[in-house]
Amino acid sequence: MLLLAVLGACAIVLPFVGLGTRVAWTELPTLLASDSARTALGLSLRTCLIATTISVALGTPLALLLARDWPGVRVGRIVAVLPMTMPPVVAGIALLSTLGRRGVLGPSLEAVGIRVSFSTLAVVIAQVFVSMPYLVVTLEAALRSRDIRLETIARTLGAREWRVLTRITLPLVGPALARGTALALGRSLGEFGATIAFAGSKEGVTRTMPLAIYLERENDTATSLALAVVLIALSFLIVGATSVRWGDALTALRVRRRPGAPDPDAADADAAGETAGRKTGAVEAADADAADASTGDAATDEPAAAPGRRRSPRPDSPVPLRIAFASTARDVVVDLTVEAGRTLALVGPNGSGKSTACAVAAGLLDAEAGRVSLGERVLDGPGVFVPAGRRDVALLSQAPGIFPHMSVLDNVAFGPRCRGDSRAQARRRALAELAAVGASHLAGRPGGELSGGQAARVALARALATRPRALVLDEPMAALDVTARAQMRAVVGRRAAEEWLTVLLVTHDVLDVAALADDVAVLEHGRVVESGPAARVLAAPASDFAARLTGTAVLLGALEGDRGAPRLRLASGDLIIGRPQEADDDGESAAPPAAPAPTHAPLSGPGAALVPPDAVALYPVGRGAPPGSPRNALTGRVTGVERAGALVMVALDVGAGQVLTSAITTAALAELGVRAGQELTCVIKAVQVRILARPAANREDGRE
Numbered sequence: 062m063l064l065l066a067v068l069g070a071c072a073i074v075l076p077f078v079g080l081g082t083r084v085a086w087t088e089l090p091t092l093l094a095s096d097s098a099r100t101a102l103g104l105s106l107r108t109c110l111i112a113t114t115i116s117v118a119l120g121t122p123l124a125l126l127l128a129r130d131w132p133g134v135r136v137g138r139i140v141a142v143l144p145m146t147m148p149p150v151v152a153g154i155a156l157l158s159t160l161g162r163r164g165v166l167g168p169s170l171e172a173v174g175i176r177v178s179f180s181t182l183a184v185v186i187a188q189v190f191v192s193m194p195y196l197v198v199t200l201e202a203a204l205r206s207r208d209i210r211l212e213t214i215a216r217t218l219g220a221r222e223w224r225v226l227t228r229i230t231l232p233l234v235g236p237a238l239a240r241g242t243a244l245a246l247g248r249s250l251g252e253f254g255a256t257i258a259f260a261g262s263k264e265g266v267t268r269t270m271p272l273a274i275y276l277e278r279e280n281d282t283a284t285s286l287a288l289a290v291v292l293i294a295l296s297f298l299i300v301g302a303t304s305v306r307w308g309d310a311l312t313a314l315r316v317r318r319r320p321g322a323p324d325p326d327a328a329d330a331d332a333a334g335e336t337a338g339r340k341t342g343a344v345e346a347a348d349a350d351a352a353d354a355s356t357g358d359a360a361t362d363e364p365a366a367a368p369g370r371r372r373s374p375r376p377d378s379p380v381p382l383r384i385a386f387a388s389t390a391r392d393v394v395v396d397l398t399v400e401a402g403r404t405l406a407l408v409g410p411n412g413s414g415k416s417t418a419c420a421v422a423a424g425l426l427d428a429e430a431g432r433v434s435l436g437e438r439v440l441d442g443p444g445v446f447v448p449a450g451r452r453d454v455a456l457l458s459q460a461p462g463i464f465p466h467m468s469v470l471d472n473v474a475f476g477p478r479c480r481g482d483s484r485a486q487a488r489r490r491a492l493a494e495l496a497a498v499g500a501s502h503l504a505g506r507p508g509g510e511l512s513g514g515q516a517a518r519v520a521l522a523r524a525l526a527t528r529p530r531a532l533v534l535d536e537p538m539a540a541l542d543v544t545a546r547a548q549m550r551a552v553v554g555r556r557a558a559e560e561w562l563t564v565l566l567v568t569h570d571v572l573d574v575a576a577l578a579d580d581v582a583v584l585e586h587g588r589v590v591e592s593g594p595a596a597r598v599l600a601a602p603a604s605d606f607a608a609r610l611t612g613t614a615v616l617l618g619a620l621e622g623d624r625g626a627p628r629l630r631l632a633s634g635d636l637i638i639g640r641p642q643e644a645d646d647d648g649e650s651a652a653p654p655a656a657p658a659p660t661h662a663p664l665s666g667p668g669a670a671l672v673p674p675d676a677v678a679l680y681p682v683g684r685g686a687p688p689g690s691p692r693n694a695l696t697g698r699v700t701g702v703e704r705a706g707a708l709v710m711v712a713l714d715v716g717a718g719q720v721l722t723s724a725i726t727t728a729a730l731a732e733l734g735v736r737a738g739q740e741l742t743c744v745i746k747a748v749q750v751r752i753l754a755r756p757a758a759n760r761e762d763g764r765e
Contacts, residue, residue, distance in 0.1 A: 077293065084286045092287035100265050101273035102291065108181065108269060109249035112188035116245045120196040121238070127197065128204035138201070145194045152191055153258025160186065183260035184267050188249035195248050196241035203237030214462040217423055218527055219450035219479035232466045240303040247296045379561040382531045384422050386431030393417050393587035399531070404557065404564040406578035406595065409606055414587040415567045419535040422565060423456040424449035435531055450479065455529035459536040461520035465509030469495070469519050472508050476527035494522035498552050514545030518552060525556060531563040538573065550576050571610050575599060583607050602671065603753065612710070613673045614721045620668035620754060623661050627752040629670045633716025637670045638692045639752035667755045674710060676749035677723035679733060680742040693745040697721055699737055702730070711735055713743060
């Protein structure tokens with residue numbers, strides 16, 4: 062490969078070396094000072110700059126159009142590339158046939174006094190025709206491969222289409238736009254075939270540098286070589302300029318503030334904010350808590366503040382969030398209500414529809430049938446659809462989506478600016494929100510240089526800077542490490558309590574549920590299968606997923622016995638005895654039934670036994686279970702051992718592919734010599750086993 066690469070480099074470099082040996086370097090200034098050389102050089106520079114400007118103005122919208130999906134777009138992309146592949150002379154003939162005196166449009170143009178062919182205008186048109194495809198192809202490829210999540214986040218912050226385009230989309234593909242512009246400029250500068258066929262070669266009118274080089278190579282070789290050197294040098298500079306990291310260069314030239322000097326960003330925002338008027342609402346609360354956040358109050362994994370401890374209530378009271386919709390395409394039917402000022406945790410397996418519910422709530426997805434409302438305000442319903450960013454609903458997803466081309470301060474100020482705040486007001490509010498989440502020291506840092514935990518804090522500050530009434534959290538802490546997740550959990554809980562927010566939280570972490578949620582809803586196969594207060598769902602889960610979320614093992618089998626002494630026959634033949642069934646053991650509400658079933662009524666049909674890991678004791682198989690009150694003893698084979706804080710979780714296969722989990726100490730692990738494949742006796746107290754009936758249609762397999 063190295064040999065082939067060297068040969069390829071030689072094929073490119075050697076012609077330049079050969080040209081350099083023929084140039085009269087000492088006479089170069091004299092040769093370039095001739096009238097013909099200066100005229101050709103000036104004409105080339107003027108026409109290629111005009112052509113490049115036109116290419117950017119027309120090519121950028123064309124690239125944006127071709128980057129989208131619409132019927133016939135593939136054909137459009139092929140047509141856009143054609144001028145790059147066809148011979149330049151053929152391009153000139155095509156232009157002459159269209160805009161020449163006898164062309165399709167030529168007579169009509171001449172009738173209004175516009176003569177195109179064999180004029181300077183023809184040179185510009187020829188250069189645009191052959192050079193614009195280079196910009197379109199380069200930019201269109203970058204647009205198609207861009208991360209559209211940043212644009213989605215911008216819309217949820219209130220940005221309209223034009224602001225999304227100019228502040229997010231184009232800056233993100235800025236390098237590709239610059240390279241495409243450079244390629245178009247270089248191609249215009251070197252255009253020859255289409256120009257000579259369509260515009261001719263009239264000195265001072267259409268004779269550009271490539272034409273002058275071609276005509277002078279027989280009469281005045283030295284001048285043609287001198288012009289060739291200038292053309293190569295200009296092309297090198299144009300293309301080379303796109304390889305310079307201008308952002309790093311500007312940063313290096315920026316004057317660094319001395320230690321102890323005031324932060325220029327903060328000073329600018331504070332000075333500007335003095336004219337913006339007095340702060341209100343959450344900004345005052347954020348400033349009041351800035352000291353706590355900066356001294357590490359947010360770094361402790363403390364539960365969310367209770368409603369009675371809210372220090373600075375908003376002037377507007379909390380409102381409920383109602384999400385009721387049906388999506389046929391995604392097979393999701395959801396009807397949820399997040400009570401005013403409370404946090405509802407939405408949990409469930411992958412593919413169950415949690416993110417769909419979040420997108421519908423935030424306005425990124427139109428509910429096909431249903432209604433979304435925030436308090437009395439209808440956000441989505443028959444004849445009504447409030448787009449994202451105008452709902453007073455903030456969305457925080459798993460990817461923080463920090464805009465890399467903006468500073469942290471500008472990231473947080475983006476939402477207020479989209480909502481009409483002045484630059485000073487937006488920056489003042491952004492500083493207050495950054496201080497409230499303990500990230501004020503990051504204000505001047507580029508958005509692309511943040512760690513995962515820092516980015517999560519900044520994303521939360523950015524979302525809250527828009528002053529939402531409801532906050533939708535779609536696994537914002539899933540990608541963080543344990544420490545950063547604990548810090549983020551504390552910040553979210555504290556800010557939600559301070560702002561009187563109604564919160565919809567999607568998570569797979571039981572610690573998030575325990576620390577933040579007031580209520581829990583379990584979503585499986587696109588349907589809500591369980592809901593209720595968080596304490597009850599965590600303590601006595603009625604659904605398979607909720608049980609697994611809390612670490613509870615779910616063993617499936619056939620029901621036997623009666624409600625007073627329920628039993629479950631596993632597929633392996635083993636029998637599990639559970640505690641007497643209660644009125645709410647059917648997984649529904651705890652309200653007493655109209656006619657309570659007698660305790661001696663026989664049980665039958667499919668069922669499940671819920672076994673918490675701390676209820677399972679392990680003993681060596683040969684020694685047997687000790688005498689005592691435990692009534693269940695199963696033989697299991699160790700399939701995995703995993704550390705869980707100070708305890709160790711041992712997974713055991715008890716037959717038919719069913720897994721039981723036991724929580725033991727590290728000392729017990731060493732004493733038993735637990736290893737993969739080892740058989741152990743699992744002893745379980747019946748009083749800690751809940752046996753539930755399962756619907757016959759309930760599927761065991763998850764749906765990805």
